[in-house]
Amino acid sequence: MAGTEYTMPRAALDKPAKLLVVVAPFYRDIADNLIAGATAEIEATGATFDLVEVPGALELPTAIGIAERLSNYDGYVALGCVIRGETTHYETVCNDSSRGITLLGLQGICIGNGILTVENRDQAEARADPARMNKGGGAAAAALHLIALTRKWGAPRKGVGFIPGEGDRRIAGTSKDKPTA
DSSP states (O other): OTTOOOOOOOOOOSSOOEEEEEEOOSSHHHHHHHHHHHHHHHHHTTOEEEEEEOSSTTHHHHHHHHHHHHSOOSEEEEEEEEEOOSSTHHHHHHHHHHHHHHHHHHTTOOEEEEEEEESSHHHHHHHHOTTTTOHHHHHHHHHHHHHHHHHHHTSOOSSOTTSOOTTOOOOTTSOSSSOOO
16 A cells, blocks of 8 residues: 555654664665665764674674674664575565564563565665665664653662662562561
């Protein structure tokens, strides 16, 4: 259904964010367009970014996992393009790279998935076109929205839920006035 797409307003961040853009540049021209879209979106929010390249789409989740453990980025943008070929390798690369990104996201890592999975080069060019839907920009926007949500929900809590209030530590089975430990 053409014309039914909705684009959310740009993410509003309380303070600038720093992202890592990880790109698999197998199709260099497509990757460059995805990078242009992602970096334009990142810069439009006042955020900053670093850019690294990996050999292929399968390495994107691994690189992001390594960066998450060893660096201090607020979020990540995964960019690449997988075009269907004559073998089942396409399914492996699409499924496993997407699964890896999803598993990292479920751990609370803010990731925008800009890995194009297409049938042919024309579809890839359309999805990376800076004048059209550029999925690199969409992936960066997704990462920035997740960063904003993380900051909103990760604010300091005072006595909410099971987190005791400041200075209010209790041991199970003891009264507040007479701690035994």
